[in-house]
Amino acid sequence: MKSTAEKILDAAEDLFAEKGYDATSLGDVADVVGIRSPSLYNHFRNKEALYTSVVERLISRFYFPLVEMLEGDDVSQSSVLKWLEKVVNLHHDNPNFARLIQHAALSGGPHTKELVERMVKPMFDRRGEEAQKKLFGLGNPELQPFAIIALNNIMMSYLTMAPLYKDMLDQDPYSDEARLLQTEMILKLAEFVMGPAERS
Structure with a gap:
């Protein structure tokens, strides 16, 4: 059974993702959880702290792999x-x-830039550069960061734009079948860029 704090985080995550930081109130979150607004302060000191905890929780899932x-x-x-498959x-x-993240990029949100940098920055340290070279041996090292960003955008925009793709795909873009096809497409794209043999 989930704790009240976890229920608050779940509700806040859904609302921040749907409406963005500015348009979401603590009252909205409390209503979804089924508690009174003052009770939220027993778990999070203010909206900014709640938002930061939501983003931190999401980033930690992506950071580990x-x-x-x-x-x-x-x-x-x-x-x-x-x-990539993970x-x-x-x-x-x-x-x-x-x-x-799309809401944050368009309309802002506290500390989002710093939190996202934590997820992306390892790709630009020494070992990250090795991964970049494996994934994007593009000849021009200056292109590699843009390639990482482009690949990230492909994966993320598929989900943010999915409601518009439903009729075009003639299937639910969130279905297991669509997931497998998108995974295959991303891996084929990566394999095409990397080539059949390991790059030195």
């Missing part, structure tokens, strides 16, 4: 592809993350 890959014995094409599935399991 990246660290796991980068701290492995070898950053190989195989490990990069396994990481990330696609994480996005499907946590669609609120892409929606929440």
Whole structure:
């Protein structure tokens, strides 16, 4: 059984993802949870603290597979592809993350930039650069950060735009079948860029 704090985080995550930070009130969250607004302060000191906890919880889910890959014995094409597959599935399991980040990018939210940097920054340290070279051996090193951003955008925009794709795909874009097809597409794209052989 979930604690009250977990129920608050779940409700806040849904609302922040649907409406954005500014348009969501603590009263909205309390109504969904079924408690009085003052009770929220027993768990979170204000809306900013609640929002930060929501984003932190989401980022921690995505951060672990990246660290796991980068701290492995070898950053190989195989490990990069396994990481990508995990990330696609994480996005499907946590669609609120892409929606929440989109709201933050368009209309703001406290500390979102710093929190997202924590998720992305490891790709730009020494081991992260090895992964970039495996994934995007583009010749021009200056292109690699843009390639990482582009791949991230492909995965995230699929979920934020999914309601518009439903009729075009003639299936539920959140279905298990669509998930498998999107995962296959991302991996084929990565394999195409990397080429059939390991890059040195």
